[in-house]
Amino acid sequence: MAKKRTKKHQKKSGLAPGSVIYTGEKSDKKLFLEVFDYTPEEYIEKELNSIEEVFDFKLTDCVSWINVNGLNHVTEIEKLGIHFNLHPLVIEDLVSISQRPKIDEYEDYLFVVLKMLYHDADENIINEQVSFILGPNYVLSFQESEGDVFGAVRDRIRQGKGRVRTMQSDYLLYILMDAIVDEYFSIIETLGYKIEDLESDIFEGSIEETATKDIQELKKEILKVRRSIFPLREVISRIEKDESNLIQQRTKTYYRDIYDHLFQVTENIDIYREMIWSLMDMYMTTISNKMNEVMKVLTIMASIFIPLTFIAGIYGMNFDYIPELHYKYSYFILWGVMIVLFIAMLIYFKRKKWL
Amino acid sequence: MAKKRTKKHQKKSGLAPGSVIYTGEKSDKKLFLEVFDYTPEEYIEKELNSIEEVFDFKLTDCVSWINVNGLNHVTEIEKLGIHFNLHPLVIEDLVSISQRPKIDEYEDYLFVVLKMLYHDADENIINEQVSFILGPNYVLSFQESEGDVFGAVRDRIRQGKGRVRTMQSDYLLYILMDAIVDEYFSIIETLGYKIEDLESDIFEGSIEETATKDIQELKKEILKVRRSIFPLREVISRIEKDESNLIQQRTKTYYRDIYDHLFQVTENIDIYREMIWSLMDMYMTTISNKMNEVMKVLTIMASIFIPLTFIAGIYGMNFDYIPELHYKYSYFILWGVMIVLFIAMLIYFKRKKWL
Amino acid sequence: MAKKRTKKHQKKSGLAPGSVIYTGEKSDKKLFLEVFDYTPEEYIEKELNSIEEVFDFKLTDCVSWINVNGLNHVTEIEKLGIHFNLHPLVIEDLVSISQRPKIDEYEDYLFVVLKMLYHDADENIINEQVSFILGPNYVLSFQESEGDVFGAVRDRIRQGKGRVRTMQSDYLLYILMDAIVDEYFSIIETLGYKIEDLESDIFEGSIEETATKDIQELKKEILKVRRSIFPLREVISRIEKDESNLIQQRTKTYYRDIYDHLFQVTENIDIYREMIWSLMDMYMTTISNKMNEVMKVLTIMASIFIPLTFIAGIYGMNFDYIPELHYKYSYFILWGVMIVLFIAMLIYFKRKKWL
Amino acid sequence: MAKKRTKKHQKKSGLAPGSVIYTGEKSDKKLFLEVFDYTPEEYIEKELNSIEEVFDFKLTDCVSWINVNGLNHVTEIEKLGIHFNLHPLVIEDLVSISQRPKIDEYEDYLFVVLKMLYHDADENIINEQVSFILGPNYVLSFQESEGDVFGAVRDRIRQGKGRVRTMQSDYLLYILMDAIVDEYFSIIETLGYKIEDLESDIFEGSIEETATKDIQELKKEILKVRRSIFPLREVISRIEKDESNLIQQRTKTYYRDIYDHLFQVTENIDIYREMIWSLMDMYMTTISNKMNEVMKVLTIMASIFIPLTFIAGIYGMNFDYIPELHYKYSYFILWGVMIVLFIAMLIYFKRKKWL
Amino acid sequence: MAKKRTKKHQKKSGLAPGSVIYTGEKSDKKLFLEVFDYTPEEYIEKELNSIEEVFDFKLTDCVSWINVNGLNHVTEIEKLGIHFNLHPLVIEDLVSISQRPKIDEYEDYLFVVLKMLYHDADENIINEQVSFILGPNYVLSFQESEGDVFGAVRDRIRQGKGRVRTMQSDYLLYILMDAIVDEYFSIIETLGYKIEDLESDIFEGSIEETATKDIQELKKEILKVRRSIFPLREVISRIEKDESNLIQQRTKTYYRDIYDHLFQVTENIDIYREMIWSLMDMYMTTISNKMNEVMKVLTIMASIFIPLTFIAGIYGMNFDYIPELHYKYSYFILWGVMIVLFIAMLIYFKRKKWL
Ligand SMILES: [Mg+2]
Ligand SMILES: [Mg+2]
Ligand SMILES: [Mg+2]
Ligand SMILES: [Mg+2]
Ligand SMILES: [Mg+2]
Ligand SMILES: [Mg+2]
Ligand SMILES: [Mg+2]
Ligand SMILES: [Mg+2]
Ligand SMILES: [Mg+2]
Ligand SMILES: [Mg+2]
Ligand SMILES: [Mg+2]
Ligand SMILES: [Mg+2]
Ligand SMILES: [Mg+2]
Ligand SMILES: [Mg+2]
Ligand SMILES: [Mg+2]
Ligand SMILES: [Mg+2]
Ligand SMILES: [Mg+2]
Ligand SMILES: [Mg+2]
Ligand SMILES: [Mg+2]
Ligand SMILES: [Mg+2]
Ligand SMILES: [Mg+2]
Ligand SMILES: [Mg+2]
Ligand SMILES: [Mg+2]
Ligand SMILES: [Mg+2]
Ligand SMILES: [Mg+2]
Ligand SMILES: [Mg+2]
Ligand SMILES: [Mg+2]
Ligand SMILES: [Mg+2]
Ligand SMILES: [Mg+2]
Ligand SMILES: [Mg+2]
Ligand SMILES: [Mg+2]
Numbered sequence A, B, C, D, E: 001m002a003k004k005r006t007k008k009h010q011k012k013s014g015l016a017p018g019s020v021i022y023t024g025e026k027s028d029k030k031l032f033l034e035v036f037d038y039t040p041e042e043y044i045e046k047e048l049n050s051i052e053e054v055f056d057f058k059l060t061d062c063v064s065w066i067n068v069n070g071l072n073h074v075t076e077i078e079k080l081g082i083h084f085n086l087h088p089l090v091i092e093d094l095v096s097i098s099q100r101p102k103i104d105e106y107e108d109y110l111f112v113v114l115k116m117l118y119h120d121a122d123e124n125i126i127n128e129q130v131s132f133i134l135g136p137n138y139v140l141s142f143q144e145s146e147g148d149v150f151g152a153v154r155d156r157i158r159q160g161k162g163r164v165r166t167m168q169s170d171y172l173l174y175i176l177m178d179a180i181v182d183e184y185f186s187i188i189e190t191l192g193y194k195i196e197d198l199e200s201d202i203f204e205g206s207i208e209e210t211a212t213k214d215i216q217e218l219k220k221e222i223l224k225v226r227r228s229i230f231p232l233r234e235v236i237s238r239i240e241k242d243e244s245n246l247i248q249q250r251t252k253t254y255y256r257d258i259y260d261h262l263f264q265v266t267e268n269i270d271i272y273r274e275m276i277w278s279l280m281d282m283y284m285t286t287i288s289n290k291m292n293e294v295m296k297v298l299t300i301m302a303s304i305f306i307p308l309t310f311i312a313g314i315y316g317m318n319f320d321y322i323p324e325l326h327y328k329y330s331y332f333i334l335w336g337v338m339i340v341l342f343i344a345m346l347i348y349f350k351r352k353k354w355l
Helices: A051-058 A074-083 A088-094 A151-159 A169-204 A208-241 A249-314 A330-351 B051-058 B074-083 B088-094 B151-159 B169-204 B208-241 B249-314 B330-351 C051-058 C074-083 C088-094 C151-159 C169-204 C208-241 C249-314 C330-351 D052-058 D074-083 D088-094 D151-159 D169-204 D208-241 D249-314 D330-351 E051-058 E074-083 E088-094 E151-159 E169-204 E208-240 E249-314 E330-351
Strands: A032-038 A043-048 A063-069 A102-105 A110-119 A125-134 A138-143 B032-038 B043-048 B063-069 B102-105 B110-119 B125-134 B138-143 C032-038 C043-048 C063-069 C102-105 C110-119 C125-134 C138-143 D032-038 D043-048 D063-069 D102-105 D110-119 D125-134 D138-143 E032-038 E043-048 E063-069 E102-105 E110-119 E125-134 E138-143
Touching (some): A032 A051, A032 A151, A043 A051, A051 A074, A074 A088, A125 A208, A169 B208, A208 E249, A249 A330, B032 B051, B051 B074, B088 B110, B088 B125, B110 B208, B125 B169, B138 B169, B169 B249, B169 C208, B208 B249, B249 B330, B249 C208, B249 C249, C032 C151, C051 C063, C110 C169, C125 C169, C151 C169, C169 C249, D032 D151, D102 D208, D110 D208, D125 D169, D125 D208, D151 D169, D249 E088, D249 E249, E032 E051, E032 E151, E074 E088, E110 E208, E138 E169, E151 E169
Parallel strands (some): A063 A138, C063 C138, E063 E138
Antiparallel strands (some): A032 A043, A102 A110, B032 B043, B102 B110, C032 C063, D032 D043, D102 D110, D110 D125, E032 E043, E032 E063, E102 E110
16 A cells, blocks of 8 residues: 655755755756836836846836746755845745745745646646745746746736836735736636536436546645635735835735635635535435436346246146146136236336336 | 636736726626615606716715616726726726625725625526715615616605615615615525425435435525625624714614624524535435335345245256155145245244335 | 415515514414512512503613513504614514524613523424513513513512512513523423434334434424524623623623523533434434345345255256256255255355344 | 423522522432641641531631532532622532533632543443632532542642642642543543444444444543533633632642643544544445445355356246257256356456455 | 553542653663754764763853653653753653643743654654753753654754854754654655555555555544644744743744744645545445446346246246147247347346446
């Protein structure tokens, strides 16, 4: 029963706090750096290749969004962290990808970790950790690898649509988080469809063999999504209550909007969780119903033919003296008796509603 | 297993906050505007066709109830929102119909979202989102489409019955919400009847095939109603604690009355939820009881006739030397033995209470 | 499945707040008014027929207990309410009999609603709503109809036993509520006996047919009693924290005593609730055990006689050349073989503990 | 279904508050009074027969432990209560033995009720109510009857071991309660063993008939122990927060130690509670597994011999023209065919792992 | 059912508070003392054999870590405790190994108890109690026996890696606790693998006999780990809120990091707990599915051959006059009829999807 596996967590066990170790699967993806720097009037968009080029953007007055992709490049990320004066534990967490969504408030920046969930081309759920550092005039974002749900945010910055260019970095963080939370709706919608599909498959009896497995898998998926999303509520409500100057009062209204959305999402997840539990019960009753049907067929066949066979057996006996054997119409009378018995049985089972 | 569906939430994903997008099913229903404007002495009732005609009512001293039906008319609703100086996020929420019941307190108005539940002609539950804006001397209400539970409220305004004409807008909001909550009783009463019907159907064994499906459907219905109603308790208790001047002290007593009603409703829903879970268990035992009955019939038939058939088989053998075959009374003695065996079996099963 | 029923709640839906509508079943019971008026030295006991006769007792210095039976007499109750200066919502609640136990604190009186549970002659639980108005020197009580658990309270007032005659109206309210809570013990004791009876019936297997129904019914009864009693804890603890002058400090010790009793009751109810859930599981295993027994009988009978019948069948064949048929002792040898087989089978099943 | 029983609670229903009624089973046990009176230097130990002899100990400067056994002697207990100036409700509670563990704080004494659990000679759990009155220099304890867990406490007082003789009455109360809580460990240890025994009995299949009953009984026992112990946590934490002078600051550390112990106990009880629930599920699967085995035997026997019997039946027919009957080797060929069929069946069932 | 066992807790029952009794299994392991004494510049590492040699380290200015292994040496531990001025209850708890994780704050030291979980060579979970005393410039640690998870901590002290040598004793306590919590990840990872293995074993049907036992064992293991870990969250958050000077402000950030890790761990444990419950349900459906399959085989065999055997029986009867027996082609016609019946049955069962 016990299979050998390499343990994921042995990597970090026993290391000093602040040890910057990438805990994801080793990947040789390129480091990809992307910078947006904007004022209400203009914006700069750059793709960079070395971490040092990013350093200058810290000082500009403009709002800067520095998006770092590729958490396997720990040395570069550590350099960036030191430049931005981040606490060693923050730098450690940036590249440690099994964080629980959380917010840590430091004196001159906020550190937020959350989970970006989205479907890949095959409709699998991708669960990618995204961390944000919110400074007075910059937002740093750290993704495991390229590919995210921020496309529309980039467009809005480029086109100056909406409020984003006229607001500060706290609003930038908001629209990034909002984009992530918006995508959650799509994720749970798919979960809802999967439950419905499974439910109708069970009703129609078309998936016998794999039903328990499917239910169990779906349950795990729901529990994982739940774990990725639920702690974010606490994060958002901590932002709303933040007393540093990093989050302005008027922006908090926007964070409350995210909070509403999260509540809708989490409420749905809990309903799905309850539904999946009853799916198992439902499947169990379906199986029992089928067995009932099988048993009825057996019982009907056996109950009808076993007595008839007994009667035939009687007159197959070789006793020297069995008077009935010699009457001319015995055989036909016996047929009559057997047919009557047969019909009586049918009526009996009909009455019992087994037929 | 995976069916293709268009996703409902893709509509909004990635859009800027404050994007006013109707998230319901596209409908080409007319925009329907209804205004009540009243003082203790007199009242005006109007049906309007354009949003601009409404604007004047904001300024009157009288209490105004402006009821907007047709959330698909986003442009008009946005105009109205801007005229009434609503926050962009409020306008977005007005037309976004999968809101969770909530209250948002702004400086000069309260924004309340809740779910109006009522039965249509076919006894299906209609779940329509209704939003209210409570201003100093007006209440705006926004419904997905025409048709609501406010008939009696309109009559009371027209006839000057009760306190409504003598009170302010906070009382108007109260009687509107009270009308919605009153209707919840009717909804859960129907749910209770459905559970009772299902329960007696299961006891009488008359719905075999569809029972699991029916239970599952009813469970979903209960969970949905639950989700629509439960958050409203929090909304009402926030109103009671409201410290703006929008809700007067003496009106709060009335909101507490709604709170009582909500508690009665939610308590019932939780009892139904517990009952529906045990319905499934009950159904399972019913199935098992039936299988028991089937098995008993089979066992009785087989246990009685298989040994008898064996005996008949013995004397059907063709051995040259079977002494019994040649005694004159063998056949009759054998009949005697078999009848005794038969009766013994019957008594045995009777004793076991299987007969 | 959907049966037609008249809805109970339609009566009130859409009515103005404060509409005084009796929500119970229409009854033509007489209005019955009873008044106790006492000082430490003396007491007056009266039965009155018209509500106006009651009015005078409000002014006396003595403590007055005015007990109103017959909530269908709404006009009279409304008159009384107005005379005692009650809030319209209170008057509405007095006659609206599906209230949840609650306390509402008004400036010069407390309004308490609770459920009086007692057994009628047939051991059915009667669930009657009782409301109290506690004023500075009076207690009004409102019952659905005559018949209550206050017999001993009346005696104590008459005989001047205990503290009651020497204390104020807050103590009178206490002993009335205490009498109601004392009766709860009797109610839950009966529930406990019912569970025990059902449990032993299931163990002894004597109620097959109706067991699920009985369990389900008892579960509902427990849930209903629970709902009637649980909210009262909150009511009592609100009384203990009351800061008006209506409840004196030294009386609060007595209310704490009720609170203790309530806790004992509710704790028991929650244990019963857990027990009833496992009763269902227990019943399910009982059924399965029985089926096991049925199957064993079938399997033993079939396993023993089917092979023997096969052997008999072999020598019933009509082949021209079957050497065994012609040996003189074949038949007896065969009997020997069959008996050995039979015994071997018995031993096998004995070993498996199926016999 | 409804059996007649005398109700335990009818005794008190309707009585005036403060009515001192013994609610246990009527017992004619002698009243047994025991007094310890000690200073650091010396101690007195006395067994008394009349309640008046106790009165003097109230006034001594020494710490006095007055242990009263025999709650049926209500008159004496009432006298004692009045002498020690106890509130009527306290005296009522002292002899009312279905109290929930609780603490009531009065001006010059603390009143603590808890449950002393210990095993009698037959390993049954004895659940005896013990009440304590903690005064400035005395502790009164009230037990239902003689026999307790305080043996070691008495020894420590006599021998002057530990701190007890040097400390005040609050420390005496502590070691008495500590002795009771220490015994809880023994109680839950036994519960744990019972669960383990039941578990292995179920695995080994040795208790078929009574398993559900045993599980149900154990569940009740756990629920009862739980109810006796859980409320005590609240009691202890109230003592820790006590602001009267009755509990000194340095003694509170000791009460925190009891709290730790209680937490260990209650945590274990909740684990047992979860285990017992899964025992029932486990038993259910065990039954189903057994039924599976039974069914397999039946199916194998029937599947092998029914076709063979059919074949034998074919050649037992009496048609005039059945060519095979007349070939010389038919019979032996048929045996060959049947043996092949037999072996094929065995292989088939072997493959299915039914054999 | 009741087996005799010696009770673990009888050891302490009735003893005076502060009685220093080792509650683990008697072991004759040597007392092993290890001391680290360090400043940023240098460190001393010593292994000592007598407790008195340790006393000096209390006074040094350097940070000292005194690691005591072997809780059976109660006299030495008591001496050490008295030298370090520990409260008697603390000394008692040090050697009492079934403590719940907790923190007790004393005036000049903190007392922390937790559970060190790690795998031994056979992958069994070792659950060892570790207690810490945090003083101004020392940390005492107490382990049941040699062997721990602090290897990397020792290396860091020796090599001066990380911050440890530059920080105070509060940071030393942190890295020790961090090492323990890091190991929890490995523990729960293994639990996760066990669940997955059990799950796939159940799906593949390869563990029939022991499945319930395995599930039950795993459930217990999860509950035990849960109990060892959960209370630590409360401990850490109490450290974060500590207001003594023992924990510096800047170190609290590090404790918050442990808190995050604990949350990740406990969240996983709760998911495992939910999964293990559904494993049991899953196993139950698997059993039922198998029984369904067994029943189908039986029903198919019986339904096909019982009617055919009946037909053969008919023509095995010995009536003098059965016309069919004498037609030349009767036998072949009958074969035809039987083959048709046979095929019809196969098609019927195919349609029902039983084949
Ligand atoms: Mg570490
Ligand atoms: Mg990415
Ligand atoms: Mg959004
Ligand atoms: Mg279940
Ligand atoms: Mg599917
Ligand atoms: Mg958006
Ligand atoms: Mg919104
Ligand atoms: Mg809806
Ligand atoms: Mg509408
Ligand atoms: Mg209402
Ligand atoms: Mg179930
Ligand atoms: Mg109304
Ligand atoms: Mg009301
Ligand atoms: Mg009722
Ligand atoms: Mg009455
Ligand atoms: Mg009472
Ligand atoms: Mg269940
Ligand atoms: Mg009964
Ligand atoms: Mg009483
Ligand atoms: Mg009491
Ligand atoms: Mg008891
Ligand atoms: Mg005793
Ligand atoms: Mg103790
Ligand atoms: Mg301790
Ligand atoms: Mg279960
Ligand atoms: Mg002790
Ligand atoms: Mg342990
Ligand atoms: Mg160790
Ligand atoms: Mg760590
Ligand atoms: Mg970290
Ligand atoms: Mg189950």
